[in-house]
Amino acid sequence: MKTLFVKFDLGNDGALCDGTLTLENDNFIVSYESGGSFSVPFNGVKEARQFTDIGCGRLELIYENTPDDGSENVLLCRFSMSCVVQIGEFSKVVNYYIKSGELLEISDVERPVCPVCGRHLIEGIGVCLFCVKKGYVFSRAMSFFKKYLPFVIFSGVLMMLSNFLSAIMPLFNQKLLDNYIAPAPDAAAYFDSPVKGIAVLAALMGASFAAGRVLGIFSARISNRIGSKFSNDLRIMVYDKIQRQSLCSVSKNTTGNLIKRITRDTEVVKDFFNQQGRYLISQIVILFVSLFMLFKTNAFLATLVIIPVPLGFFAIKGFWAKIRIRYRKQWRADSRATSILHDIIKGIRVVKAFGNEESEIEKFSDASKNLADIASSNERFWALTFPLVGNFITIGEFFILFFGGKMVIEGNLSVGELVMFNTYLAFLYRPLRWMSTLPKRIADASTSLVKLYEVLDEDFSIKDAQHPKLLNAGGAVEFRDVEFGYKSYEPVLKDISLKINPGEMIGLVGHSGAGKSTLINLCMRLYDPSLGSITIDGTDIRDIEQEELRNNIGVVFQETYLFSGTIYDNIAYARPGASPEEVLTAAKAANAHDFVMNLPDGYNTTVGENGHSLSGGERQRVAIARALLKNPKILILDEATSSLDPETESKIQEAISRLIENRTTIAIAHRLSTLRNANRLIVIEKGRIAEVGTHKELLKKKGIYYDLVMAQRKTSKLI
Numbered sequence: 001m002k003t004l005f006v007k008f009d010l011g012n013d014g015a016l017c018d019g020t021l022t023l024e025n026d027n028f029i030v031s032y033e034s035g036g037s038f039s040v041p042f043n044g045v046k047e048a049r050q051f052t053d054i055g056c057g058r059l060e061l062i063y064e065n066t067p068d069d070g071s072e073n074v075l076l077c078r079f080s081m082s083c084v085v086q087i088g089e090f091s092k093v094v095n096y097y098i099k100s101g102e103l104l105e106i107s108d109v110e111r112p113v114c115p116v117c118g119r120h121l122i123e124g125i126g127v128c129l130f131c132v133k134k135g136y137v138f139s140r141a142m143s144f145f146k147k148y149l150p151f152v153i154f155s156g157v158l159m160m161l162s163n164f165l166s167a168i169m170p171l172f173n174q175k176l177l178d179n180y181i182a183p184a185p186d187a188a189a190y191f192d193s194p195v196k197g198i199a200v201l202a203a204l205m206g207a208s209f210a211a212g213r214v215l216g217i218f219s220a221r222i223s224n225r226i227g228s229k230f231s232n233d234l235r236i237m238v239y240d241k242i243q244r245q246s247l248c249s250v251s252k253n254t255t256g257n258l259i260k261r262i263t264r265d266t267e268v269v270k271d272f273f274n275q276q277g278r279y280l281i282s283q284i285v286i287l288f289v290s291l292f293m294l295f296k297t298n299a300f301l302a303t304l305v306i307i308p309v310p311l312g313f314f315a316i317k318g319f320w321a322k323i324r325i326r327y328r329k330q331w332r333a334d335s336r337a338t339s340i341l342h343d344i345i346k347g348i349r350v351v352k353a354f355g356n357e358e359s360e361i362e363k364f365s366d367a368s369k370n371l372a373d374i375a376s377s378n379e380r381f382w383a384l385t386f387p388l389v390g391n392f393i394t395i396g397e398f399f400i401l402f403f404g405g406k407m408v409i410e411g412n413l414s415v416g417e418l419v420m421f422n423t424y425l426a427f428l429y430r431p432l433r434w435m436s437t438l439p440k441r442i443a444d445a446s447t448s449l450v451k452l453y454e455v456l457d458e459d460f461s462i463k464d465a466q467h468p469k470l471l472n473a474g475g476a477v478e479f480r481d482v483e484f485g486y487k488s489y490e491p492v493l494k495d496i497s498l499k500i501n502p503g504e505m506i507g508l509v510g511h512s513g514a515g516k517s518t519l520i521n522l523c524m525r526l527y528d529p530s531l532g533s534i535t536i537d538g539t540d541i542r543d544i545e546q547e548e549l550r551n552n553i554g555v556v557f558q559e560t561y562l563f564s565g566t567i568y569d570n571i572a573y574a575r576p577g578a579s580p581e582e583v584l585t586a587a588k589a590a591n592a593h594d595f596v597m598n599l600p601d602g603y604n605t606t607v608g609e610n611g612h613s614l615s616g617g618e619r620q621r622v623a624i625a626r627a628l629l630k631n632p633k634i635l636i637l638d639e640a641t642s643s644l645d646p647e648t649e650s651k652i653q654e655a656i657s658r659l660i661e662n663r664t665t666i667a668i669a670h671r672l673s674t675l676r677n678a679n680r681l682i683v684i685e686k687g688r689i690a691e692v693g694t695h696k697e698l699l700k701k702k703g704i705y706y707d708l709v710m711a712q713r714k715t716s717k718l719i
Helices: 081-100 134-167 169-181 194-244 255-297 299-306 308-318 320-346 348-353 357-393 396-409 415-457 516-523 546-551 567-572 580-589 593-597 616-630 646-659 695-701 704-718
Strands: 004-010 016-024 027-032 037-041 045-052 056-063 074-080 477-484 493-500 505-509 531-536 553-556 634-638 664-668 680-685 688-693
Touching: 004 081, 016 074, 016 081, 027 074, 045 081, 056 081, 074 081, 081 477, 081 531, 134 169, 134 194, 134 255, 134 415, 169 194, 169 415, 194 255, 194 415, 255 299, 255 320, 255 415, 299 308, 299 396, 299 415, 320 357, 320 415, 396 415, 477 516, 493 516, 493 688, 505 516, 516 634, 516 664, 546 553, 553 616, 553 646, 567 580, 567 616, 580 593, 580 616, 580 646, 616 646, 680 695, 680 704, 688 695, 688 704, 695 704
Parallel strands: 505 664, 505 680, 553 634, 634 664
Antiparallel strands: 004 016, 004 074, 016 027, 027 037, 045 056, 056 074, 477 493, 477 531, 680 688
């Protein structure tokens, strides 16, 4: 037999300790590093159950023929919340061993840490935000940008030519001064009159200026076009990954957070690669051309200019870590404000209904003020620090004023050469100043890139099989020993075994939180069971392609969601290629046609966001029409008739009766009268199947279902 073990950190008295729980040779062995151990037999164990209390938890064994009140459970160990996930995995493996006789390995659930700084890594990304090399962040991003790189280079070359034409202007100025305006005694005259020479030089300067401008315009147009395409590709890439993730993965982030990554972060990355990439080529060319001309004009003055530059960039490097931390903090504050704004706008009806406008304004104001304070602090840090560094880099200008002027007075340098030197010096400082601000842009872009990598790198928690099987659904659904929990240590469903025959209607009944909605979520494979399997016509749904599976399942939810658009579009959403006749037939079968035709624009009526212009019953009938149009073999109804008036409910019940005809149906309803026609009722209690039977059979048992029916009858009498 394999050995299974897990660490725990609390003694039975609640004191901290270092302990190990081992399953070996059909015995649980509990040992403490400080000394002492005891063993508990595995034989006869029905379940290993984990209980989580406030700040701590305990693992207990439940043996066969013991009461459910926990009075005879055997305590194995206690633990703090730092061990809760590992203990939960241990319990899951033990329970699987009890049922199957196969002892699996405990999956590695510990969050990985950075080997350099020891911080936990963010889920879904394998690098540390603090220690990651910028080379990795940007080299990887270049793979996204690769297909546009030739166009960016071409745009950069055009800008480089534009800047080169600007760079020859000081030469014209020098010739204009030294040869014609204030000619030196030994100056060469290229034309027979100074006026003609000045006119020719002026014309050449004008032509160079105009050509440079035209090249700059073309460079900008190409850059903007490529930037828009790249931004669109990146947005679609991130959006596609989010769409394909499971509900479990998507729910880890707020809606505002995800929207921000798709919109702002992709835009920041686009701007960096598109604009800064183009400028990089031209600025490097200007830098080297300016350096060459400065040293060619006067090596001594050029050396004086260069000396402060390395010291300035060394100072910039010292601020690099602070810049990155500041911009990550600003990203989080921005994400928080965006999420709050999204929630408030989406739930504006609830806000107004409870008169909470002022509190919501205050909530958003606080988040917005926090963002503004952080952004202001960052800009203040930048405004105070980097101008000083930039001025230090350009301190050479003061040397030129003194030494250059002295050389002109002494006759070692002409006025034209000094003017040309100062002009090229200004050209030199332009790329240097641009480079001094580059850390700010890099910090902003790298933060956005890493946030995008969190989405792009996250592994799919629900994957299609490598060789998926085709599904010709006949409608037979079977749950085999299914166990599931949104967290491994908190199972929601346990030991669910259920066979549903083709064309049968099954009603799921139980108290709120019993696990009914979780059961249908598993059936649609929005989540995968922790243990056991779900099959359709004998095929495990994990072996069926997700798109194929959901094409054979129709759903009508309690909270009907309608997209912004027309009623026709919302019905046709189930099958975009459906003909108008098919859409109308589905609407008539759902008892929606009459109220739709009474609307001003009929089927072309725009329903607004989430169908706010329609009543609850009207939205529900549109949803039923949508399900009918899909014509699925398996139908799921999740509280499809809740909170409706009797007249509307009767119309919807009539529509549902048409909908469920010749279809396997799984229905959830708190209004138990709506399930009287179900072939069988399944009562779910605390995650387990407690009762199975028809409405009459369960009433005779006088169990949980009977109590639920009696409670509803008392409530209806009070009403």
